[in-house]
Amino acid sequence: MLKRPKMNEYHPFFERYVTLVPDEKLFDTLKEQQETTINLLRNISSEQAEYQYEEKKWNLKEVLGHMADAERVLSYYLFVVARGDTLSFPPFDKDLYTTNADFNRLDFQDILSDFSIVRQCTSSLIACLSNNAWIRTGTILNHPTTARALAYIIAGHERHHQAIIKERYLLKYNIDLDSNEKRKSF
Template identity: 75%
Template sequence: MLKRPKKNEYHPYFERYIELVPDEELLDILKSQQEATANLLQDISREQGEYRYEAKKWSLKEVLGHMADVERTLSYHVLAIARGDAVSFTPFDKDLYMANAHFSQLDFQDVLSDFSIVRNCTSSLLSCLPDNAWMRTGTVLNQPLTARALAYIIAGHELHHQAIIKERYLLKYNCH
């Protein structure tokens, strides 16, 4: 079983995601998250997908697209670090990504399908990493970051957004 990363394996900013991940097998968590997100969002209508809980906030569809974008980016970081590239990653501008993504033009179910495809790719990558790859490091926010910490950040980021979706988007529709 992959153990929870230690605090010296990541920048303190990421603690908010890592602390959300339960102490279970990480690959099992990722699979169950994928199923939970799919079940949570499978019957979302066009209106619900376009819903914004405040005027300047992202729509539910955009939140889901953001989740896929972040996972793609972090999975690439895992790949680079696990393969021995001790690269330094700069943070990406999530608002710039959103401005250029045009999720609003896509069907909600297509965005949900894309998220599932991204998660399948992440799970495949993580399941094939050799044991010695997990502790390899790159740099993010001028601090070492292990492949193991990144895997936990991926899981925690989804849990973070699942909670936001339930609390701020689906309660309006009494979905959950």
């Protein structure tokens, strides 16, 4: 069983994500999260996908696109660290990535499908890692970071954004979070 990383295994910035991951099997958590996110967003309309809860904040398309992009980047870091490479990774500019991706030109369901594919690739990578790979260390944000910490960061990052989506986007449209059905039209 993969154990939760210790605080010295990742940059303090990532603590907010790692603490969101429950003490259970990480593999099960990643699969459950993928299903939860897809079920939560599968019936989102084009209008809802373009909603911004505040000026200069991302709309739902951009949030979901960011989730996929961040997971791609973090999974690459995980891959490199797990394979024993010694590259050092600086932070990536999430706003630049989101702007240049131009998620608003895409259909929301296509972004959701892309997110699902990215998670499947992450899950496949994680399932194939050896026991030794989990404790290998690379440098992320100028801090020693283990492969297992990166796996927890990936799971925590999604959980972080699930909460934001529920609180700041779906409640705007009075969507029943359990069934993803509108309780009333808007």
